[in-house]
Amino acid sequence: MAVAALTQRAHHCAAAARVPVYPVVGVDARDRVETLLSDPALDSVASPRQAAVLLVAGALPSYLGTDLKRLHDQLPHPRTTASWCAEPPPIPASLTLGNGISPSDALVAAHGELYLGRRESESDLLPDEPPAPWQGVGEHGQGGEGMMGGKPFGRPMAMTGQDPRDALPLDAVTVDAGPFLSTWPPGLKLRLTLQGDVVTEAALLHPPFRQTEIEAPFRRALREPVAIAELERARAAHHLRALARFLETRELRALRMRFIRKADAVVAGELRTLESLRRYFRLSGAALAIGRGLGxxxxxxxxCLQGPALRAAGADRDARTDHPVYRxxxxxxxxxxxxxxxxxxxQWLAEAEQSLALAEAAGDVRAEFPDGIEGPTGPIRDAAGELPSWDLESLLTGLEWDEMVxxxxxFDVAALRQVRPAVPAELADQGEHS
Amino acid sequence: MTAIDAAFWALGLIALAAGYRVFRTDSMVRASFLLLASFVAVGAIMLLLAAEYLGFATIFMMAVEMTVMALFMVMFMMNPAGLNPMNMVHQPRLAAAAGIAAFAGLAVIPLLTDFPDRPADRQADPIAALGNELLGGSMLIFESAGVTLLATMIGAVILSSRSGRYGPSDHGSVPPGLEPGGEPAGRRPKSEQRDHSDGGGHAS
Amino acid sequence: MTLALQLASVALLLAAGAYVVAVMDGLVGAALSGAPQPRVLRQPLERLGRRLVQQKTETEKPDRVTRVLAPALYAALAAAGLSVVPLADDWAAVDVEAGIVLWGSVEVLTVAAVFLHGWSPNSQLPLIGAYRYVAIGLSAMLVSMFVLIGVALPAQSLNIGEIVESQRSLWNVVRQPLGLPLFLVLGLSVSLRGPLDYADSADIAGGTSAESSGSERLVWQAARSAMLVSFAAMASAAFLGGHSGPWLPGPVWLLAKTTLLLAVLVVLGHLLARALPSRMMTLMWTVLLPLAFADLAIAGLGALP
Amino acid sequence: MTAETVWLVAAALIGIGVYGALSQQSFVMLMMGLELIVNGVLLAAVGFWSLTAAGLPKGQLLAVVAMAVMAVEMAIGFALVVAVYRRRQVDMTDGLDTLRQ
Structure with a gap:
């Protein structure tokens, strides 16, 4: 009796809790998802094992369906999937957001129903098979081959490989990471050979998805006059969001939230100075924490790089320099x-501050940019040619996992998208983890 | 049987069982932590024996050692849980016989000899006594242990570092020539005729 | 009977402390993020409810024994650490002569527990967390041991009660100004917090707890908070004079000092960026360890008769 | 808990350690056998100190020395493993047959 009452109580408590959401971000959906998850009623979690709601936002290529299904099955019961602007949803979703009622309210309501038993928990989409088949393989049925090799108990066996740092060859293991790993650019999938946490080899399997929501005013400015203030605020917001993502990798979730909220305030024109953000950034020691000379x-x-990444390397190339209004x-x-x-x-921080100052100075000046405009990640033109590929893989080789992250x-998504995958995405072996 | 007796037998059993399992498991990480369990049980027995400082110090030291050992296992064999089943035992019969002989030989001593029953005074402060002994009468022993540990640290760093006397130790290391670019000085190791890629180094 | 009572009081203190830590986390997080949090006082309980009813996930071929034991060991270590801190004159749950050494074992076994927690699920990301935590955790522990020896010097004893007693006239935080800041580093490390969270961090999807959910996660997270409480109590006994203070009864003083340290640790955890492991390693061995030696030298000079 | 029973347990630990050290091929496992032997010695020394030597301070000293031995053994042992591994890529005693040059 008492146990039943307690269980009941626990369910009620759980139903009222903040909604743990694991976001899967598709094409052109990242900013939207980040703004949604800055709602205090929602809690964006780092691992699918901690989530109750899988939020699938934006379009996803169909060849990532298996990865997504595996990710879905990693959520513990009770769980539910919500699709948001993903038409058609790549996996069956019991909840579709964006029909009138606000997305966060819909998520909170669904989460409550889930824990009160009024909404069915979703069952597995894939058969419960080991990530790599191992049972019955090998002389002891453990999936291994002799002393080395094979996939004993479903995990790849480490093999000795060269160490790039001090030539002590330790055992290395090759794993696929991504495409839905939190704190990574969404869609990015790498095949990594790891010795401990040192990356000894990296190959790009899938580039991150395009994220150009913030570029809308810039594309508009190619055709019609647009207020300079609007453009510069959008640029500042983009840079602040990029900094927020970096702060998350430094375990600063509260500050990340602050930066995202300020980015939204910048777009809305409610924020005129970044003085306090700069102070927090310095106080946190985020720049000290990574030191000089990394990456x-x-x-x-x-x-080959564009935009802020290029200027951070010392080049003064900026399409704004030659425009009469900016001059x-x-x-x-x-x-x-x-x-x-x-x-x-x-660079991001300095450019964001500069953009806000420009927005202030410009007042309501409007301008048109028919020949191309400097977007937040580089020049935007009507007829954009193929950008040259650069070597991300060797940049990552030899780094520790945390350094790699x-x-x-x-880098912004646009820079990472310039890198050509080592293997065509559709053909790449479907990896094992989120 | 008092509570202390019961605790002693339970801990003794844990120490022995865990110690034996160390050599019977096929994962080296498990082996390290089983050994740690054995040490923690022995440390707890020491606490029962009123050796408070030694008991906690044993647990403390062994926890560091075994965690480092487990880390080494992962470094050299980065396999998350359980290795491929492997038989890493040689001369098992001889080893078992030697083990039993060692036990029997040692067990005979306490069983046959009549030791006086003079338990330590539980009211006395054994930690202060140990401290006074270490920095008093047995200062020399204590200091030699300290110097030995220092030498160990230096030796361990030199042994495990990459650079040998004449360059990276994993490359064949040869002394510099007598004139610039000339033949290496010193006696030439015999192996050089057999295996050029692997000239004499300091590890031979 | 008294033993049961003492154990119960330690467990109660830890549970209450863990709740306070969770509330502080909510408040500090809300203040720093600029987003007001609803129901800060209730949120920890709601999370508790969720973890009680959520499914406990399984991984492929885990080490089942250590998967259950590691969180339990972590919680038990937090309790062991708190049990030697005297709450009032001559009243610690367990009064051991070598209290400082016991706390040292607690620190080291914590590293072992975290390693086992990351190793047992048989999964890549948790193992990376476990692997790199050992390096950082052991370094932080090394620094803290020198600091603690410095605290034992003026008391001429390894007993925590004696150490508190030795601060009647002057707190160690004044006598050895380097001690407390260096010791706080350990507090962030044993409770896997903020700048020293190398085990359960976001860059490896939750690290050692990337594969845990439900009750397993409940125990682990509670143990993390409990360990922070245990550490704060130990730090206030070692540096802030523990239960000693005028007017008010001893336990109230200890509670106040512990809460103050908890607040400092929570704020530091939310405010400071986690350094890259290699940089943190360099910092520990080239800056913090020499500082710990200097602290020990200061303590030694001060303890000369 | 008498001196005899403590020493029996210690003797059994030493016996298991001897078995382990002689039967294992891997360096690290071999070191574990040695550690277990020292563990037995440690227990015997503390038992001696506590139950028959009337708390003589020298008894504890013996245990401290045993601990120092353990630390030295482990540090040098690991360094040797790394050094040999660097040159030979082996971590097994049998692999050392070819070390003679």
Whole structure:
């Protein structure tokens, strides 16, 4: 009796809790999802094992369906899937957001129903099979081959490989990471060979999805006059969001939320200075935490980059320099960094501050940019040609996992999308983990 | 049987069972932590024996050692849980016989000899006594242990670091020539005729 | 009977402390993020409810024994650490002569528990968390041991009660100014918090607890908070004079000092960025460890008769 | 808990350690056998100190020395494993047959 009452009580408590959401972000959905998850009633979690709601937002290519289904099955019961602007949803979703009622209210309501038993928990989409078949394989049925090799008990067996750092060859294991790993650019999938937490080999299997929501005013400016203030605020918001993502990799979830909320305030024109954000950034020691010289691309690779990443490496290329309106505003590109991770972060912060100052100075000046405009991640033109590929793989080789995550977070999606995958995405072996 | 007796037998059993399982499991991480369990049980027995400092110090030291050992296992064999079943035992009969002989030989001593029953005074402060002994009468022993540990640290760093006397130790290391670019000085190791890629180094 | 009573009081203190930590986390998080949190006082209980009814997930071929034991061991270590802290004059749950050494074992076994927690699910990301935590956790522990020896010097005893007693006239935080800041590093490390969270961090999808849900996660998270409480109590006994203070009864003083340290630790955890493991390692061995030596030297000079 | 029973347990630990050290091929496992032997010695020394030597301080000293031995053994042992592994890629005693040059 007492047990039943307690269980009942626990269910009621659980139903009222913040909704643990694991977001799967597709094409052009990242900013929207981040803004949604900055609602205090929702809690964006780092692992699918901690979530109750799988939020699938934006379009996803169908060849990632198996990855997504596996991710879905990793959520513990009770669980539910919500699709948001994903038409058609790549996996069956019991909840569709965006029909009138606000998405966060819909998620809260569904989560409550889930724990009160008024909504069925979703069953597995894939048969319960080991990530790599192992039972019955090998002489002891453990999936291994002799002393080395094979996939004993479903995990790849480590094999000795060369160490790039001090030539102590330890055992290395190859795993696929992504495409839905939290704190990674959504869609990015890498095949990594790890020794401990050191990446000894990296190959790009799938580039991150396009995220161009913030570029809408810039594309509009190619055709019609748009207020400079609007453009510059959008640019500042983009940079603040990028910094927020980096802060998350430094375990600063509260500050990340602050940056995202401020980014939204910037777009709405409610914020005129980034003084307090800069103070928090400095106080947190985020730049000290990564130090200098991490993730510096070669000179050739730097030349392939665009926008802030290029300017962080010292080049003063900025399409705004030659525009008469910007010249009148006294615009000078911010540049002169060392091209490493810390200078890319500093670049974002400095450019965001500069953009806000420009937005203030411009007032309601409007301008048109028929020949192309400097977007938040690089020049935007009507007839955009293929951009040159650069070598992300060797940039990541030799880094520790945490260093790799920091480096990845210091590039915008556009830069990562320039890298050509080692294997066509559709053909890449379907990996094992989220 | 008092509570202390019961605790002693239980802990003794844990120490022995865990110690034996160390050599019977096929995962080296498990082996490390089984050994740690054995040490923790022995440390707890020491607490029962009123050796408070030694008991906790044993647990403390062994926890560090075994965690590092487990880390080494993962470093050299990065396999999350359980290795491929492997038989890493040689001369098992001889080893078992030697083990039993060692036990029997040692067990005979307490059983046949009549030791005086002079338990330590539980009211006395054994930690202060140990401290006074270490920095008093047995200062020399204590200091030699300290110097030995220092030498160990230096030796361990030199042994495990990459650089040998004449360059990276994993490359064949040879002394520099007498004139620039000349033949290496010193006696030439015999192996050089057999295997050029693997010239004499300091590990031979 | 008294033993049962003492154990119960330790468990109660830890549970209450874990709740306070969760509330502080909510408040500090809300203040820093600029987003007001609804129902800060109720949220920990709601999370508790969810973890009680949520499914406990399984991984492929885990080490079942250690998967259950590691969180339990972590919680037990937190209790063991708190049990040697005297709540009032001559009243600690367990009065051991070598209290400082016991706390040292607690620190080290915590590293072992975290490693086992990451190793047991047979999964890549948790193992990476476990693997790199050992390196950082052991370094932080090394620093803390020198600091604790410095605290034992003026008391001429390894007993925590004696150490509190030795601070009647002057707190250790004044006598050895380097001690408390260095010791706080350990607090963030043993409870896997903020700048020293190398085991359960976001960059590896939750690290050692990336595969845990439901009751397993409940015990683990509760143990993390409990360990922070246990550490704060130990730090206030070692540096802030523990239960000693004028006017008010001893336990109230200890509670106040512990709460203050908890608040400091929670704020630091939310505010400071986690350094790259290699940089943190360098910091520990080239800056913090020499500082710990300096602290020990200061303590030694101060303890000269 | 008498001195005899403590020493019996210690003797059994030493016996298991001897078995382990002689039967294992891996260096690290071999070291574990040695550690277990020292563990037995440690227990015997503390038992001696506590139950028959009337708390003589030298008894504890013996245990401290045993611990130092253990630390030295482990540190040098690991360093040797790393050094040999660097050159030979082996971590098994049988692999050392070819070390003679």
């Amino acid at each position: 510096t691309p070669t000179e050739g690779d730097c030349a 009148r505003l006294g615009f000078r590109p911010v540049c002169g960094g060392r091209g490493d991770t810390a200078s890319r972060l500093g 920091a480096v990845l977070a210091s």
